[in-house]
Amino acid sequence: MTTTTTLTVDIWSDLVCPWCYIGKRRFDQALAAHPGRERVQVRWRSFELDPGGSREPTLTLPERAHRDLGGTGSDNDRRMAMVTDLAAKEGLVYRLDRARPVNSFDAHRLMQYAEREGRGEAVRERLMGAYVAEGAVLSDHETLVLLAAGCGLDPGATRAMLAGGDFAEEVRADERRAMELGVSGVPTFVFGGRYAVSGAQPAEIFAQVLDEAWPKGPADRGDGVCEVGGAC
Template sequence: MNEITVDIWTDVVCPWCYIGKRRFERALGAFDAKERVRVRWRSFELDPAALRLTDETIPERMLRRQGIPPHEAERLLAGVTAQAEAEGLVYHLDRARPCNTFDAHRLVHHAASVGLAEPFQERLMRAYTAEGASVGDHATLLALAEEAGLDAGPAAGVLAGGAYAQDVRADEERAARLGVGGVPAFVVEGRPPLAGALPAAVLTSLLEDAR
């Protein structure tokens, strides 16, 4: 039986992407040919100009960039957190630190080369949304990579050089060609992309249509 390919564009510092990941997993669980589905995690940078190392939290950035006061930021983030809770996720977005994710994406590509993209993607998303981890920091990335089962030596080598940079850029260029302007975005068997943390039922329907 032929594979069903699903390309999922995400950014590590996108709280909606983690919600979308959980909803896709529920959709996959309801799909009776799940063993045929091959997921490919694609890179997308929400803010390519962001600093790699920063202590600025989401509420602080909302105030600096958009003038959103702390009480309003708290209200807005509570809405996202409620959606996450409905999917069994625990968010502490008041501690999350948006940063440059290019190196994290490079390491996801490395993880994919050894069959560990999904657990590493999962670990990165949880670290950012729930633990306030600095996912631009190389020491943090290496620790998270090891927790996901990656060997420290090769992972450190990736971060020390420029490995997989072209893979990240290729994902971003493909996203632009497809018209992907936001994440998460799902492309099932080459069909037009659908963006957003789509309901599990919609994602299951996409899989059924692809079959």
């Protein structure tokens, strides 16, 4: 690769997705260790796993999983324990018994705003961590204002943004692009518009694709995507 070569990585994720936080941490590790990290442009994209979901928290994540996936209570406990253990290996603390799946559209609008204000990474980490460990309801505007304020965003401006329709089109545009590329689940990482990695793959997989995805000719146009790795 030449010193002028750059690589874009588009990441579709949902803030109320425990696997997305694990995937983020593993990708971060791979990128931090990569010699070309300064020439990688990461673009986070909005994706709603349940766009028709309620804004009101009703079930905890384990209750929701049990309803949707079935099995016995012990089966569900094992599923939650497995995710929690994998997260712990990445240095993440999960208390999934507190997590409450809700409509994430406004949380994604907040993320679009935070990116514009230069606080995207801090707010994303805070929202993801608050969801999986603290029982934060990410559809509640005052909760979002409080979490964002801790990352340096002005509470009044954040509250006003959430009360209106700002950044709704940006969220929808990301979701339309996901449909165009065939992205149907998250996390999904698209390298250089050509290579897609689905799921919270090990850091070694991300490192391998970072090496393979560097453009060797004209800039990537993103005309087609070849999937790498297994789907989540």
